[in-house]
Amino acid sequence: MKYQQELKDSIRKALPDLDVVIAWSGGFDPLHATPHFIRREEDIDKLEIGPFSVHNLATYLPGLRGKKVGIVVKGCDSRSVIELLQENLINRDDVTIFGFPCTGVVDQSKIRKALGHTGKVDFCQITSQTVVVGAGGEEHKLRLSKVLADKCFTCQYPNALISDHFVGEKINPSAQSEAGYDDLEAFENMPLAERFAFWQKEMDRCIRCYACRNACPMCVCRDHCLAESRDPHWLSQEDNVRDKWMFQLIHAYHLAGRCTECGECQRACPMDIPLLLLKKKMNKEIKELFQYEAGVDPEATPPLLSFKMEEENIKEREW
């Protein structure tokens, strides 16, 4: 990533006033990055940004409330930061935001599928067109466009929407806005019974690890999550489709009008359940009803926290 040095310099300048700066560094193998907490000057050198910077680091912000925190954000992550600001879950004065123009991140499960079971990954080289992965003594050449995350093809906000320090030059979004809902539309055209069966099949695979919840930057209840509450007892501890499905609906509904579609739930899911579909549907309806998009304007009120006496798009039903 060509702006990496510039970003490091920028963090170096700001670090003395901050408790911690959250960024990414190399992970356990060359195909993965990991969140990186910079507390001392020497930590800065480990910072790496690029197509493997998949994590939405805004997830850590509410937990670090009260500390002076710096955070490096992609365009999509910046929307989560804005949404957190909108809801007063973090304090603008305590957060220093470092932005950079993001050219897309990979989808690990696509790479996994393309490579098959490889075991140890020896090296990985990424250019603007290709990813070359060396694993199991073989060299796999993948087109970058084949392994980019779906959200990147429809990205409207490649540059951080809010930032104190922006390195590099802002780039133009690569996609039109409507394209993002193509998969949803295809799904909605399936017959009702098939959709019902689809979710039962998908939810049957769920292992109730709650990685989707833990990765979600908007799931801020943490220890008070409904999923673990015994009073009221929303979900049983049984392993059945109904409870697992209900949990996803709780998640989707608690994100109504708040979800910024960063896709962390789906990325974190070890079973590759298409969870984003539910959130996309919710966002599509919110947009249609209230002309509202989450995480764009720090001053806006989320639509389900407000009302109008006369709603333009809600028709009263005649009985």
Next chain:
Amino acid sequence: MPVLKDKELRIVGFLCNWCSYGGADTAGVGRFNQPTDLRIIRVPCSGRIDPLFIMKTLLNGADGVLVSGCHPRDCHYAEGNFYARRRLEVLHRFLPILGIEPGRFEYTWVSASEGQRWQQVVTRFTEQIHKLGPAPKIAGPAASATLRQMEAAL
């Protein structure tokens, strides 16, 4: 229920205490004939209804859910039903993605004096649910165990 077995479907109604519950009471006092499929749950205000109540009711095997509150601008707590309207409308539009017929859930407004209207609402909603038939059940032992429990309770 044994007499009406297979003729009746299970419909759950969430009614606000101040208007619709009163309206249902008025209908009862006026001795208006109504279908008997509806089971009423009284809540303080339509704004008290978490859309997840409705989700959970539907997933647990209800064939239909009806929500009714005070008419907009008539809320006992001034603005509860305005919030409810937004939440319920979003839910109504969200249901199809799950493969649940959106017609299985409706929300409406009935005031305490509208006994006649309540009768109409219940009759039409019950007809609508009967047209859709019993809701598809989620497979698995837990759902059937719950059904047995519910049957035993009624």
